[in-house]
Amino acid sequence: MTELKSFLKSDQILTDQASLQNYGKDWTTYFDINPSAIVFPRTTEEVQKLVLWAIETKTALVPSGGRTGLSGGACALNQEVVVSFEKMNRILNFEDLDQTLLCEAGVITEAIQKYAEDKNLYYPIDFAAKGSSQIGGNVATNAGGIKVLRYGLTRNWISGLKIVTGSGEILELNKGLIKNATGYDLRQLFIGSEGTLGFVTEVTVQLARRPQDFEVVLLASENLDEVMKIFTLFRKQIELTAFEMFSRAALEKVLHAQKTPDPFDQSYPFYIVAEVEKTAESSDRLMQILEQGMETGSIQNGNVSQSKTQSSLFWSYRENISESLSAFSPYKNDIAVQVSKVPDFVKDLQTILSSSYPKWEVIWFGHIGDGNLHINILRPKDLSKEDFVKECQKVDQLVFDCVAKFSGSISAEHGVGLTKKKFLSKTKSPAEIEIMKQIKKTFDPHNICNPGKIF
Amino acid sequence: MTELKSFLKSDQILTDQASLQNYGKDWTTYFDINPSAIVFPRTTEEVQKLVLWAIETKTALVPSGGRTGLSGGACALNQEVVVSFEKMNRILNFEDLDQTLLCEAGVITEAIQKYAEDKNLYYPIDFAAKGSSQIGGNVATNAGGIKVLRYGLTRNWISGLKIVTGSGEILELNKGLIKNATGYDLRQLFIGSEGTLGFVTEVTVQLARRPQDFEVVLLASENLDEVMKIFTLFRKQIELTAFEMFSRAALEKVLHAQKTPDPFDQSYPFYIVAEVEKTAESSDRLMQILEQGMETGSIQNGNVSQSKTQSSLFWSYRENISESLSAFSPYKNDIAVQVSKVPDFVKDLQTILSSSYPKWEVIWFGHIGDGNLHINILRPKDLSKEDFVKECQKVDQLVFDCVAKFSGSISAEHGVGLTKKKFLSKTKSPAEIEIMKQIKKTFDPHNICNPGKIF
Numbered sequence: 001m002t003e004l005k006s007f008l009k010s011d012q013i014l015t016d017q018a019s020l021q022n023y024g025k026d027w028t029t030y031f032d033i034n035p036s037a038i039v040f041p042r043t044t045e046e047v048q049k050l051v052l053w054a055i056e057t058k059t060a061l062v063p064s065g066g067r068t069g070l071s072g073g074a075c076a077l078n079q080e081v082v083v084s085f086e087k088m089n090r091i092l093n094f095e096d097l098d099q100t101l102l103c104e105a106g107v108i109t110e111a112i113q114k115y116a117e118d119k120n121l122y123y124p125i126d127f128a129a130k131g132s133s134q135i136g137g138n139v140a141t142n143a144g145g146i147k148v149l150r151y152g153l154t155r156n157w158i159s160g161l162k163i164v165t166g167s168g169e170i171l172e173l174n175k176g177l178i179k180n181a182t183g184y185d186l187r188q189l190f191i192g193s194e195g196t197l198g199f200v201t202e203v204t205v206q207l208a209r210r211p212q213d214f215e216v217v218l219l220a221s222e223n224l225d226e227v228m229k230i231f232t233l234f235r236k237q238i239e240l241t242a243f244e245m246f247s248r249a250a251l252e253k254v255l256h257a258q259k260t261p262d263p264f265d266q267s268y269p270f271y272i273v274a275e276v277e278k279t280a281e282s283s284d285r286l287m288q289i290l291e292q293g294m295e296t297g298s299i300q301n302g303n304v305s306q307s308k309t310q311s312s313l314f315w316s317y318r319e320n321i322s323e324s325l326s327a328f329s330p331y332k333n334d335i336a337v338q339v340s341k342v343p344d345f346v347k348d349l350q351t352i353l354s355s356s357y358p359k360w361e362v363i364w365f366g367h368i369g370d371g372n373l374h375i376n377i378l379r380p381k382d383l384s385k386e387d388f389v390k391e392c393q394k395v396d397q398l399v400f401d402c403v404a405k406f407s408g409s410i411s412a413e414h415g416v417g418l419t420k421k422k423f424l425s426k427t428k429s430p431a432e433i434e435i436m437k438q439i440k441k442t443f444d445p446h447n448i449c450n451p452g453k454i455f
Numbered sequence: 456m457t458e459l460k461s462f463l464k465s466d467q468i469l470t471d472q473a474s475l476q477n478y479g480k481d482w483t484t485y486f487d488i489n490p491s492a493i494v495f496p497r498t499t500e501e502v503q504k505l506v507l508w509a510i511e512t513k514t515a516l517v518p519s520g521g522r523t524g525l526s527g528g529a530c531a532l533n534q535e536v537v538v539s540f541e542k543m544n545r546i547l548n549f550e551d552l553d554q555t556l557l558c559e560a561g562v563i564t565e566a567i568q569k570y571a572e573d574k575n576l577y578y579p580i581d582f583a584a585k586g587s588s589q590i591g592g593n594v595a596t597n598a599g600g601i602k603v604l605r606y607g608l609t610r611n612w613i614s615g616l617k618i619v620t621g622s623g624e625i626l627e628l629n630k631g632l633i634k635n636a637t638g639y640d641l642r643q644l645f646i647g648s649e650g651t652l653g654f655v656t657e658v659t660v661q662l663a664r665r666p667q668d669f670e671v672v673l674l675a676s677e678n679l680d681e682v683m684k685i686f687t688l689f690r691k692q693i694e695l696t697a698f699e700m701f702s703r704a705a706l707e708k709v710l711h712a713q714k715t716p717d718p719f720d721q722s723y724p725f726y727i728v729a730e731v732e733k734t735a736e737s738s739d740r741l742m743q744i745l746e747q748g749m750e751t752g753s754i755q756n757g758n759v760s761q762s763k764t765q766s767s768l769f770w771s772y773r774e775n776i777s778e779s780l781s782a783f784s785p786y787k788n789d790i791a792v793q794v795s796k797v798p799d800f801v802k803d804l805q806t807i808l809s810s811s812y813p814k815w816e817v818i819w820f821g822h823i824g825d826g827n828l829h830i831n832i833l834r835p836k837d838l839s840k841e842d843f844v845k846e847c848q849k850v851d852q853l854v855f856d857c858v859a860k861f862s863g864s865i866s867a868e869h870g871v872g873l874t875k876k877k878f879l880s881k882t883k884s885p886a887e888i889e890i891m892k893q894i895k896k897t898f899d900p901h902n903i904c905n906p907g908k909i910f
Contacts, residue, residue, distance in 0.1 A: 097687055097795040098826075120691065144634055153634070155643075156611065169886040178825040179599055179608070179791045180864035181647060182871055182882045183909045184891050188610075188643030192636060209694060232552055236575065239664060281735040336634045340552040370633040371553075409635035416637055427637045431624040435897055436639050442893040454638045 003057075004039065004081075007049045012087070014038040023084050024062070024076040026069035027129075028419065030389065035062065035076035040087040044162055044170060044201040050083060051168040051199070054448040062450055063195035065137030066108065068129035070332065071417030073141065073194045073453055083199065085136050091115060092202070099207045100159060100176055105136025105200045109143075112205060121207040124151035128319060136200045142192035144413035146319075149369040150241040151208065153413075155191045160204030163190055166197065166444025176204040189439065194415050195450035197443035213278040214241060216311040217286060219293070220268035220301040224343040227270050229298040231339070231369060234274055238285050242275040243369035244318045250325075250365045250376075254317050257324035263317070264301045272368075273318045321365050321376075328378040329385060330363070331392040335403050336412035339371040345406045346373070352398050353377075357391075372412040375399065400426040416454045424455060458512075459494065459536075462504045467542070469493040478539050479517070479531040481524035482584075483874065485844065490517065490531035495542040499617055499625060499656040505538060506623040506654070509903045517905055518650035520592030521563065523584035525787065526872030528596065528649045528908055538654065540591050546570060547657070554662045555614060555631055560591025560655045564598075567660060576662040579606035583774060591655045597647035599868035601774075604824040605696040606663065608868075610646045615659030618645055621652065621899025631659040644894065649870050650905035652898035668733040669696060671766040672741060674748070675723035675756040679798040682725050684753040686794070686824060689729060693740050697730040698824035699773045705780075705820045705831075709772050712779035718772070719756045727823075728773045776820050776831075783833040784840060785818070786847040790858050791867035794826040800861045801828070807853050808832075812846075827867040830854065855881040871909045879910060 004013060014023070015037045024035040036059075041047045054061050060080040067074050076082050085106035093102040099121055101112065109123075109130040116123040125138065127145030137143075139161065143154045151157075160176040173187035174180055190197060221227045227245055234240055248269055255262060263271075276282050286304050293299030305311040337345045346364065353362055359380055366373035377395065379388045400410050404426040411420050411427075424433060437455060440447075459468060469478070470492045479490040491514075496502045509516050515535040522529050531537050540561035548557040554576055556567065564578075564585040571578040580593065582600030592598075594616065598609045606612075615631040628642035629635055645652060676682045682700055689695055703724055710717060718726075731737050741759050748754030760766040792800045801819065808817055814835055821828035832850065834843045855865050859881040866875050866882075879888060892910060895902075 095793070095795045097683055098793050099690070100793075142636055142640075144636075148634065152611070155640075156607070165886075165890075171884065171887050171890075173887070175862045175864075176793050177791050177864050177867075178794070179603065179822070179827045179867040180882070181597055181599075181866045181868050182864055182875075182879060183647070183649075183888075184644050184652075184894055185597075185610075185647055186887060186890060188646075189639050191643075192638070192640055194638075197639075209690060228552055235554070235664060279734060279736065336632050338550070338553050338555075338631050339633070340550045367634070372634045407630045409630075409632050409637055411636045412632075412634040413636050420637075424637060427635070429626065431620075432626050432628070432641060433638075435620075435626075435641060438897040439639055439894065442890055442897065 001037070003053055007046065008039060012040045012042070023064050023067070023082050026067045026072060026074040028070060028072045028075065031072055031075045031077055031418065033075060033077065034079060035082045036079040038082045038084055040084050042087050044164065047083065047164045047199055047201050048168055048170055051164050051166065051448065054081070055168060055446045059448065060451050061448055063140065063199050065106065065134035065140070066129065066132040068133045069137065069141065069417060070334070070414045071411065071419045073415050073417030073450070075418060085134060088201065094119065098176065101205045101207060102202060103135060103205065104202055105134060107135050109133045109135060109138055116207045117210070120210055122210040123157070123205065124208050125154050125157060128322065135203050135205065139191055139200050139203060140193060140195050141415045144367070144370070144372070146242050146244065146367065148367060149243055150239060155188065157206045158187065158191060158203060159206045161187050161190055161200055162202035163198050163200050166446060166449040194417060194453050196440055196454050198449055211277045214275050214311065215278050215282050215286060216305040216314045217274050217290070218263055218303050218314040218317070219272040219274065219299050220264055221270045221272065221298060222300055223269060224346055226298040227272060227368065228343055229296070230272060230293050233293050233298065234289055237289055238276050238282070240274060240276055240369060242273065244273045244366070245368035246271050246318055246321060246365035247363060249361065250321045250363045251317055253324040253363070254320045258316060258320060260313065263303070268300050271317065273314050318365065325363060325376050325378065330376040330378050331388070331395060333375040333399055334372070334412050334414045335375065335399065335408055335410060336370065336372045337403065337406045337408035339369065341406050341408070342368060342371055342373070345402065345408065349399065349402045352402060353395070356398065396423065403427070418453060421453070421455055456492070458508055462501065463494060467495045467497070478519055478537050481522045481527060481529040483525060483527045483530065486527055486530045486532055486873065488530060488532065489534060490537045491534040493537045493539055495539050497542050499619065502538065502619045502654055502656050503623055503625055506619050506621065506903065509536065510623060510901045514903065515906050516903055518591070518595065518654050520561065520589035520595070521584065521587040523588045524592065524596065524872060525789070525869045526866065526874045528870050528872030530873060540589060543656065549574065553631065556660045556662060557657065558590060558660065559657055560589065562590050564588045564590060564593055571662045572665070575665055577665040578612070578660065579663050580609050580612060583777065590658050590660065594646055594655050594658060595648060595650050596870045599822070599825070599827070601697050601699065601822065603822060604698055605694060610643065612661045613642065613646060613658060614661045616642050616645055616655055617657035618653050618655050621901060621904040649872060649908050651895055651909050653904055666732045669730050669766065670733050670737050670741060671760040671769045672729050672745070673718055673758050673769040673772070674727040674729065674754050675719055676725045676727065676753060677755055678724060679801055681753040682727060682823065683798055684751070685727060685748050688744055688748050688753065692744055693731050693737070695729060695731055695824060697728065699728045699821070700823035701726050701773055701776060701820035702818060704816065705776045705818045706772055708779040708818070709775045713771060713775060715768065718758070723755050726772065728769050773820065780818060780831050780833065785831040785833050786843070786850060788830040788854055789827070789867050789869045790830065790854065790863055790865060791825065791827045792858070792861045792863035794824065796861050796863070797823060797826055797828070800857065800863065804854065804857045807857060808850070811853065851878065858882070873908060876908070876910055
């Protein structure tokens with residue numbers, strides 16, 4: 001610690017209990033948080049010094065961004081030193097011609113969106129936690145969200161990374177280039193590595209042309225097979241920016257929480273919020289698609305939003321699900337299968353869950369256009385939190401066995417962190433995991449970068 | 456060899472001189488080709504057997520696709536066994552809902568484009584060699600081409616890979632998923648690895664919505680600074696699918712070769728072919744942008760294509776450059792810098808080249824919207840081929856020093872292969888190259904997969 005103070009100022013180290021508990025965890029709630037200190041580097045060079053100090057003193061480091069993760073990837077349980085990027089929050093450069101922004105790892109996602117907007121550009125990675133999450137954390141988890149269908153994941157928008165490896169080397173990966181065919185793209189390895197290979201200190205973010213505006217439709221459907229038919233109908237005729245699904249149970253929780261009326265005069269098993277960029281022809285095209293879907297019966301009911309307020313309302317049905325469920329302390333899972341496998345996967349899993357847990361309420365929603373489902377199981381009132389958590393660990397096994405059967409992913413967008421490392425072999429083969437471990441050793445030979453995460 | 460024949464049929468091994476010379480090289484012309492045999496596996500399992508045999512017998516393997524590479528990545532110089540994927544050319548599956556196609560590594564790029572078209576979909580990776588290049592090779596080099604600006608590189612369209620590592624392990628990477636946050640994305644490492652980590656045997660290709668049609672404009676401009684202003688003008692107002700630049704000298708060679716008249720009534724230093732998807736508003740928008748550019752003087756002259764024939768003619772000015780130069784046996788280079796650095800980089804390099812080689816004719820063209828320039832130097836008539844090659848090796852040094860000064864890439868899209876490995880350190884740091892070498896060892900501990908390529 002004394003040596004730490006030789007290159008960090010006093011306001012760059014915190015060791016009080018409140019800070020340890022605050023900075024040592026993410027949005028997960030069931031780990032015992034126990035870091036030894038929180039440090040706040042201001043430059044890449046300070047991060048490098050921290051890493052060299054950690055190697056010297058055999059101290060484990062846990063990177064900490066906006067701490068909005070849901071897999072425990074930023075939780076410090078074993079006296080680690082937490083490296084917060086909160087003070088590395090400057091936007092360093094903007095290049096209009098390149099449509100790129102160079103910034104430090106601690107810049108908030110929403111700040112990037114707003115900066116882009118000020119420049120009449122667009123940062124398309126968008127999700128509920130954007131107001132607190134940091135770009136460094138977005139890179140570490142390859143954040144997704146609601147516009148992946150049109151714009152892809154964080155990976156697609158990162159043209160350069162400055163990183164410090166677990167050996168204390170500073171690397172500049174890809175240098176903001178669009179095209180660069182010079183061997184293995186280590187930038188790609190870092191994206192999604194959850195802080196286990198080293199720490200991202202600067203990011204070159206690629207920005208997009210700003211869309212003119214969006215049109216939003218709300219649809220109702222009988223079952224998931226029909227939902228998928230609707231998806232195909234849209235996708236073949238128009239460029240979707242989002243296609244989100246939720247069940248009647250999910251909608252009911254939201255309607256109750258936000259006290260808004262049912263969107264249609266009767267209820268339906270499944271709902272869809274779909275979005276496209278507004279163009280001269282988008283309204284007509286949407287109406288045509290709606291008519292086609294209603295003729296075949298895939299679409300049971302539907303509305304094209306007529307105003308921004310109505311668009312927001314349609315989106316609220318989907319975006320407020322998590323919040324409206326939080327009172328039920330739900331068991332959450334985030335998995336993905338190929339889009340075409342969604343209906344069979346859901347049927348299988350529903351059968352499994354309802355035979356094992358006939359009285360449990362399961363809420364389904366998700367980025368269905370990406371094959372990404374969020375499964376939320378509500379705690380039955382007669383079950384204590386402890387018993388529920390225990391039961392849910394059994395549910396994990398059932399869910400992930402089903403994911404493995406459908407060649408899916410045990411974590412679509414939240415990462416492996418601590419919560420899913422036990423189940424990594426359900427998605428990756430032993431040979432692949434072994435190669436991953438060797439890559440970890442290559443970048444982090446002293447095992448100081450977020451040890452115990454992923455594997 | 457006897458053991459090879461135990462698991463390969465007689466039509467799967469060739470050792471005659473003509474075949475050795477044919478299958479042992481790519482489009483580069485100055486290497487002495489010297490493989491020991493050409494083998495044609497038909498399945499992933501046969502590739503695995505080949506790798507295990509190669510480990511056992513300490514034989515180096517060189518993967519061979521459409522052999523259209525320009526960096527010597529598929530050249531066999533040292534008695535290697537060449538593994539041709541020619542017989543692994545089946546499309547195995549198509550999923551309409553996922554918009555994915557599963558195929559073997561030897562499928563021709565253009566066959567994928569056509570298959571997609573038959574399904575009313577679109578495979579957007581497009582370049583001159585598409586009629587011979589194979590998807591496995593496209594993955595190995597992360598092929599780019601003319602639509603990168605809108606659709607990105609091959610990397611963006613690969614949702615799954617089946618590979619055989621240099622240890623003989625079969626891995627299924629990412630399994631066709633859109634979202635999969637389960638640790639390091641080894642698929643990304645393989646993309647662009649030029650066959651040095653193992654061999655791609657199957658590819659899951661993501662397809663796009665089929666664009667309605669394209670509008671093409673031909674523009675003339677005074678200098679590169681203005682070309683860049685035009686680029687910005689377009690990009691802010693319309694979604695570009697391509698933005699290609701070429702110099703007057705390049706145009707003249709094409710006009711002479713294809714015997715078409717000058718597109719404008721006077722000559723200009725630089726020309727642009729820009730393309731957008733046709734929509735209800737694209738024509739009006741293009742006309743507005745042209746007017747704006749002409750008002751400011753950035754655009755000196757311009758035409759919006761009025762027919763498919765005219766679109767093809769505009770594209771021919773750009774696409775036929777390489778062919779029309781081939782009679783001059785040009786020295787070719789393919790480099791990239793950030794888009795914003797293009798004008799300064801070109802000025803610098805022009806100064807350097809014209810002071811060292813005042814009489815040489817240098818032809819500039821490229822995917823300027825990606826910062827990707829193709830530099831072609833024509834052989835002066837009074838210089839023998841041998842002397843020209845020698846001089847060009849000196850030019851390499853000048854070009855790559857300039858690339859390094861501008862933090863660019865020594866290979867934008869052709870790869871490192873044999874031709875650029877000497878210069879890798881101009882783009883990557885020693886620490887990064889060392890990590891790349893360790894990754895190579897992790898996948899290919901016996902150094903049997905395309906040894907001597909990249910580094």
